[in-house]
Amino acid sequence: MKSLRLRGRTATPPPAAAPGEVLAEAEGLHVRLGSREVLRGVDVVARAGEVLALVGPNGAGKSTLLSALAADLPATAGTVRVHGRPADGWSAPDLALRRAVLPQSASLAFPFTVEEVVRMGRAPWAHRPGAGDEDDRAVAEAMAATEVTAFGARPFSALSGGERARVALARVLAQRAPLLLLDEPTAALDLRHQELVLRVCRERARAGDAVVVVLHDLGLAAAYAHRVAVLHAGRIAAEGPPEGVFTDGLLSEVYRQPVEVFPHPRTGEVLITPRRD
Amino acid sequence: MTVLDKPADPVGPDGPAEDAHTAEHAERAKPGARRATPLLLTAGLVAALLVLVPVAAGLGAYPIPTGDVLSSVTHRLGLGGAALDRVAESVLWNVRFPRIVLALLVGASLGCAGALMQGVFANPLAEPGVIGVSSGAAVGAVASISLGLTFLGNWTVSVLAFLAGLATVLLVYAMSRSGGRTEVVTLILTGIAVNAFAGALIGLFIFFADTAAVNQITFWQLGSLAQSTWPKVLAVLPCAAVGLAVAPLYARKLDLLSLGERPARHLGVDVERLRLVLVLVIALLTAAAVSVSGIIGFVGLVVPHLLRMAAGPGHRFLIPGSALGGAVVLLAADLATRTLAEPAELPLGVLTALIGSPFFFWLLRRTRRKQGGWA
Numbered sequence: 001m002k003s004l005r006l007r008g009r010t011a012t013p014p015p016a017a018a019p020g021e022v023l024a025e026a027e028g029l030h031v032r033l034g035s036r037e038v039l040r041g042v043d044v045v046a047r048a049g050e051v052l053a054l055v056g057p058n059g060a061g062k063s064t065l066l067s068a069l070a071a072d073l074p075a076t077a078g079t080v081r082v083h084g085r086p087a088d089g090w091s092a093p094d095l096a097l098r099r100a101v102l103p104q105s106a107s108l109a110f111p112f113t114v115e116e117v118v119r120m121g122r123a124p125w126a127h128r129p130g131a132g133d134e135d136d137r138a139v140a141e142a143m144a145a146t147e148v149t150a151f152g153a154r155p156f157s158a159l160s161g162g163e164r165a166r167v168a169l170a171r172v173l174a175q176r177a178p179l180l181l182l183d184e185p186t187a188a189l190d191l192r193h194q195e196l197v198l199r200v201c202r203e204r205a206r207a208g209d210a211v212v213v214v215l216h217d218l219g220l221a222a223a224y225a226h227r228v229a230v231l232h233a234g235r236i237a238a239e240g241p242p243e244g245v246f247t248d249g250l251l252s253e254v255y256r257q258p259v260e261v262f263p264h265p266r267t268g269e270v271l272i273t274p275r276r277d
Numbered sequence: 278m279t280v281l282d283k284p285a286d287p288v289g290p291d292g293p294a295e296d297a298h299t300a301e302h303a304e305r306a307k308p309g310a311r312r313a314t315p316l317l318l319t320a321g322l323v324a325a326l327l328v329l330v331p332v333a334a335g336l337g338a339y340p341i342p343t344g345d346v347l348s349s350v351t352h353r354l355g356l357g358g359a360a361l362d363r364v365a366e367s368v369l370w371n372v373r374f375p376r377i378v379l380a381l382l383v384g385a386s387l388g389c390a391g392a393l394m395q396g397v398f399a400n401p402l403a404e405p406g407v408i409g410v411s412s413g414a415a416v417g418a419v420a421s422i423s424l425g426l427t428f429l430g431n432w433t434v435s436v437l438a439f440l441a442g443l444a445t446v447l448l449v450y451a452m453s454r455s456g457g458r459t460e461v462v463t464l465i466l467t468g469i470a471v472n473a474f475a476g477a478l479i480g481l482f483i484f485f486a487d488t489a490a491v492n493q494i495t496f497w498q499l500g501s502l503a504q505s506t507w508p509k510v511l512a513v514l515p516c517a518a519v520g521l522a523v524a525p526l527y528a529r530k531l532d533l534l535s536l537g538e539r540p541a542r543h544l545g546v547d548v549e550r551l552r553l554v555l556v557l558v559i560a561l562l563t564a565a566a567v568s569v570s571g572i573i574g575f576v577g578l579v580v581p582h583l584l585r586m587a588a589g590p591g592h593r594f595l596i597p598g599s600a601l602g603g604a605v606v607l608l609a610a611d612l613a614t615r616t617l618a619e620p621a622e623l624p625l626g627v628l629t630a631l632i633g634s635p636f637f638f639w640l641l642r643r644t645r646r647k648q649g650g651w652a
Contacts, residue, residue: 011545072539096545109399109535110590120533124545175544 011093017048023179023210024069028078031068038064040234046210051201053221054214056231057255062214070101070181096124099179106168111155114167121174142173145200161188182213198224222270315594322601333612334373376505380611381604382517383566388603389524390562391577392595396531397555405563406574409471413445414438414567416478419494423486435512439564446556500571500626502611509569516565520558528592573626575633576603
C-alpha cells in the first residue's frame, strides 16, 4: 500500500508566483520538425503578471515555440524551463498544475456537453480535499468569463466554430494554471468576442498569471499585450513593448508587405494597416 | 458519434453547426435528467439480469420451471429450498449454469472491450470484431487446437488467444494512427486487411488439422457457447475478472482522451502509459471471450453505442455499463440461439452478426453524413 502511494504520488500545486517571476523561458532554443529546422535559436521569457504576444507571418514558428514552452515538443538544442525546471523534468500531472494550453483547433471524439468539457479542465485537481466546491466555482467562473454559460447543457458537437473556441478557452481557464499558453484564441471569433478574450488575458495577467498568446491580429497585440515578440523564419526579429517593436520598417520587412503604423487620432493607440496605395 | 478526425472543422467558423443529433440530445438538455439516466439504466439492466438468469436456466430441451430453479439455487446456498431430481439437478448445474455464467463473462468482456477500444482510439466505430482483433485472437486459439498444443493445459487456448490478440491490437493501433488520431477510413481498412490475413492463417491451420480438429474449429469459428463447462469458466475467469476490474479505473482519463492526445497530456494524463495499459486490458478481455466462445461480433459496438446515446459519453458509466449491458445482451442472445430453432441450435456469432451488421451499416452512414464524406 505504501509503495503504491509513493508511486502514485499526487502532484503538488506550485506556490503563488511573485509579480515578474519567470514562469517559462526558452534559451537558445532550436526545434526541428522532420527535416525542417523550425526554430533557430530563440530566447523568450514569460513573466507572471504579463501578457506576451507572439506574432509573425505564417510558418515563422509561433505555434512551434508555444508547443515547446508547453513541453509538447523536445528541444533539438537549447533549453526550455517551466517554473524554473527543465520542461522534460516535470511529470505530466505536475505540469498540468503549472501550465494550461489552448490548442489551435478544438475537437472532441464524443458528444460531451459544454459543461462537461469545461469541467475536464479541473482534472489536474482531482482527489484533493475540498476539490468539489472549488471545481464548481472554477467552472462557473470560466464559463461566465467566456460567455458560454447560456449553452452549458448543449453538446459540444452542436456548437458553431466560434462557440467551440470559447468553450475550449473556458476549459483552459478552469484549469487555473499560473502559465497560460494560448494558440490563436481569437481566430474563429467575432469582433466582440475577440475583445472579450483578450480582456480575459489581461485580467489573468493582473491576477498574477503569465499569459503567452499567439495572435495574427497586430492591432489586438498592440492593444492588449505588455510585450510582443515578432518571429521571423525561426528567430525573434524584435521583442519588447508594442509601441517600440511595431514600426513600419520592421513589419514591412517581416511580413513582406508594406505596412503602416500610426497613432489613433483620438486615443493615440497604435494602429497597424497594410499600405494599399 | 462526433468523429472529428480532421483538425479542420467541417463547420464554418460561425454558421450554426448543422448537427443531426441536436434533436437526439434535446431530451436530456437538463443536466439533472442526464445525471439520473445512468442510475435508471443500471437499475434496468440489473433487473433484466435478475429476470433473465432464472428464465435462461429453466428454458431448453429439458424444461425446468423457474420456481424449481430458484428452489435448487437456494438449496445449494443453504437457504432452504429443496434439491430437484437427479436429472434436473444435473442439467441445471452441469449444463445450464456454466453456460449462463460463460455468457455473462463473455458478454461483459466484449461490451467492456468495445467501450475501452472506442475510448482509446477516440473513435466510435472501433470494435474488436470490426478492426480484426477478435480474428487475431482466433488465430492463436485455432493454432492451439489445430496443432494440438496443450503445453499449458486448460490455459493453452486462452494464453495463445491473448498473445495473438495483443499482437493484433498493437499492429492495428500502430498502422491506423497518424498525427495522434485514427481516421475512420484507415481504421476500417486496417481492419479489413487484418481480418483477411487472420482468415488466411486460420484457413492454413484448418488445412493442416485432422478431421476432429477441423470440426472443432469450424464449430468454434461460428461462435457458440454450446459446450460450456465449469473448467472453461475457470479458464476464462481470471482474464475477464482482471480486465473488468482494471477498466473502470481509467474512466476519467478516457474522458480526457476524447479531447485529443495533446490536450489530454496538458491535463496531466500520461498518454503513452494509459494507452499501453488499456491495449493490454483490451487484449485480455477479447482473448477471454474469444478463447471460449469463438468470434462473437458487434456486441462491443452496439452496446456502448446505445448506452452513449442514452446516458451520454462519460466513461465512468459507459465502461461498467457496457460490461453489464454486454452481459445482458449476450445472455439474451444465447437464450435465443438455443430456443428459437429448437431442437437445433443457431450459432451465437451468426445471430449477433445478423443483428449487429445492419446497425454497423447505419452507424457508418450516419458518421459519413456528419463528416460530409471520408476523404
